[in-house]
Amino acid sequence: ELKVEQNPLFLSMQEGKNYTIYCNYSTTSDRLYWYRQDPGKSLESLFVLLSNGAVKQEGRLMASLDTKARLSTLHITAAVHDLSATYFCAAADGTASKLTFGTGTRLQVTL
Amino acid sequence: GAVVSQHPSWVICKSGTSVKIECRSLDFQATTMFWYRQFPKQSLMLMATSNEGSKATYEQGVEKDKFLINHASLTLSTLTVTSAHPEDSSFYICSGRRGPSTDTQYFGPGTRLTVL
Numbered sequence: 001e002l003k004v005e006q007n008p009l010f011l012s013m014q015e016g017k018n019y020t021i022y023c024n025y026s027t028t029s030d031r032l033y034w035y036r037q038d039p040g041k042s043l044e045s046l047f048v049l050l051s052n053g054a055v056k057q058e059g060r061l062m063a064s065l066d067t068k069a070r071l072s073t074l075h076i077t078a079a080v081h082d083l084s085a086t087y088f089c090a091a092a093d094g095t096a097s098k099l100t101f102g103t104g105t106r107l108q109v110t111l
Numbered sequence: 112g113a114v115v116s117q118h119p120s121w122v123i124c125k126s127g128t129s130v131k132i133e134c135r136s137l138d139f140q141a142t143t144m145f146w147y148r149q150f151p152k153q154s155l156m157l158m159a160t161s162n163e164g165s166k167a168t169y170e171q172g173v174e175k176d177k178f179l180i181n182h183a184s185l186t187l188s189t190l191t192v193t194s195a196h197p198e199d200s201s202f203y204i205c206s207g208r209r210g211p212s213t214d215t216q217y218f219g220p221g222t223r224l225t226v227l
Contacts, residue, residue, distance in 0.1 A: 031214060042204050042221040043155075088154065097214035098145070101155045 002027050004091050006102035014110055016078050021105045023072040023089035031092035032065050032072045033099065036085045043088070047074075079109045114138050115207050117219035124195055125227055132190045132222045134205030140185035141207030145216060146178075149202040161188055195226040 003026040013019050023032070031050055035043040047056045049065035049072060056063050060083065062075045072089055086106045090099040114137040124130050134144060143162050147155040159175075161167035161182035169175045179191040188207075192199055202223050206216035 033215075035218075040223075043218040045218075048215060092214040097208070097211070098157060098160065099214065099216060100157075104154050106152075 002029060002091055002093050002100045004089060004100050004102040006087075006089060006105050008105060009103060010106045010108075012108045012110060013076075013079050015080055018078065019076050021074040021076070021087055021089075021107075023074070023091075023102050025070050025072075025091040025100075027070075028067075029070075029091040029093065030065075030067050032063075033090045033092070034063050034072070034074055035088045035090065037088060037104075038085050046087075076107070079107075081109045081111060083107060084109045113207075113209075113217040115141075115205065115217050115219040117203075117205055117222050119222060120220060121223040121225075123225045123227065126196055127194055129191055129193045130195055130224060132192075132203055132205075132224075134188045134190070134207070134219050136186045136207040136217070139207070139209055139217075141188075141217075142185060142210050143208040144182055144188040145206045145208070146180060146188075146190050147204045147206070149204060149221075151202075155204060158190075192224065195224070197226045200224055200226045 005024050034046040047063040052067040054065045060077045065072045086104050088104045089102040116135045118133045146158045149155045158173045159167045159169045161180050163182050163185050167180035182188040202221050204221045206218045208216050
């Protein structure tokens, strides 16, 4: 059974600072997704990582995938208040193509 | 492209009644649709996977007789919560997938169910 863990669960950071959210998964998966969720809203797709060593960047967010370590990271550069949200990673089950979601990281960027 | 809608966006019902939630793919054909449940401050938990024209596959611990899923067409899936109880109050999110060769899912806006 595929299990996905994120840490930290909660992150409070000041504007302008950098930080990384980690996503570990338990069994082989070479497709990793990152989503953002605002309070009371559904998921917004951020990144799809499809191979080992994949790196994608959009604005102040950069995601990477290391399939050998079973680890994906979401790096936040020079955080701004608008990035405050909950971030989820999800790994795809290779056979059933289901997504297993991580525990989520609630990010709070303070002024 | 790849827009999924849900209706209603929120619903309040009395305990013991049934509630139907619709999930539509507006600009693509979703051969597979997924239903998730999310409790406050928790992650998304997959409830069931439905393929058009066949019975849904439920995850362990999800009562199929309580959560009825119908995927009658390539653009519509419905989730009916039967005999709802307060513990069924949750945020229900559906997603659609174009076909078996991809696992990219497009998520609906969610339906907040409150059972009194």
